[in-house]
Amino acid sequence: MKTGKLIVFTGPSGVGKGTLLRKLLAQHPELVLSISVTTRSPRPGEINGIDYYFVNVEKFQQMVADEELLEWAEFAGNYYGTPRLQVEELISQGKWVILEIELEGARQIRQTFPKALRLFILPPSLWELEQRIRGRGTETEEAITKRLRRAQEEINAASEFDIQIVNDDLDKAVKNLEAALFVPC
Numbered sequence: 001m002k003t004g005k006l007i008v009f010t011g012p013s014g015v016g017k018g019t020l021l022r023k024l025l026a027q028h029p030e031l032v033l034s035i036s037v038t039t040r041s042p043r044p045g046e047i048n049g050i051d052y053y054f055v056n057v058e059k060f061q062q063m064v065a066d067e068e069l070l071e072w073a074e075f076a077g078n079y080y081g082t083p084r085l086q087v088e089e090l091i092s093q094g095k096w097v098i099l100e101i102e103l104e105g106a107r108q109i110r111q112t113f114p115k116a117l118r119l120f121i122l123p124p125s126l127w128e129l130e131q132r133i134r135g136r137g138t139e140t141e142e143a144i145t146k147r148l149r150r151a152q153e154e155i156n157a158a159s160e161f162d163i164q165i166v167n168d169d170l171d172k173a174v175k176n177l178e179a180a181l182f183v184p185c
């Protein structure tokens with residue numbers, strides 16, 4: 001049986017993580033995206049148990065206390081975390097599990113899973129990042145401000161990751177992502 005693998009996929013809000021992963025997962029069924037827990041409200045079209053497990057703060061805090069999360073962090077006023085059991089089961093089945101998580105969570109995983117492959121997605125520019133967040137039309141003005149401020153901090157930490165990929169031309173970024181994942185270095 002194939003050996004399981006953990007892949008950390010980090011990048012600022014609006015950079016195109018979800019877009020890239022949807023394209024990648026459609027072409028590579030051997031990759032599995034870990035479904036996170038969050039206290040953020042669902043966006044239009046987001047489905048509980050598919051996009052996220054949407055919970056309230058009390059439930060989230062209980063999961064932390066019960067050590068049900070592999071990692072967790074607060075981001076732009078909401079909590080996000082990775083369910084431990086789900087990831088451990090998938091890895092034991094030999095799956096390649098992708099954690100789409102922000103910088104603080106990625107730092108925790110570097111301590112607990114040093115063998116995880118850590119990828120950082122960069123925007124072509126901060127201006128383009130802002131156009132994308134605004135263009136997506138999912139965040140309030142306040143959320144956009146918080147996320148853009150956090151984006152600068154995250155971009156400054158990109159060199160902590162094994163591989164950096166610029167999401168400028170989407171198809172080119174997908175190809176670079178496939179090379180990072182499947183071409184032995």
Ligand SMILES: Nc1nc2c(ncn2[C@@H]2O[C@H](COP(=O)(O)OP(=O)(O)O)[C@@H](O)[C@H]2O)c(=O)[nH]1
Pocket residue numbers: 010011012013014017018036037040071072073075080081082100101102103104105106
């Ligand atoms: N630490 C951590 N971050 C997460 C998790 N799930 C999502 N995130 C990150 O939380 C941030 C906000 O996610 P979201 O509200 O969906 O916004 P988006 O990045 O603009 O799509 C993003 O950087 C996600 O990668 C998680 O389980 N743990």
Ligand SMILES: Nc1ncnc2c1ncn2[C@@H]1O[C@H](COP(=O)(O)OP(=O)(O)O)[C@@H](O)[C@H]1O
Pocket residue numbers: 011012013014015016017018019020132133135136167168169170173
């Ligand atoms: N390479 C790209 N060029 C232009 N727009 C993009 C590109 N990748 C993603 N987008 C758009 O940017 C917005 C944010 O993408 P999304 O995948 O939601 O980012 P994230 O998951 O990192 O927050 C979406 O409207 C998406 O269609």
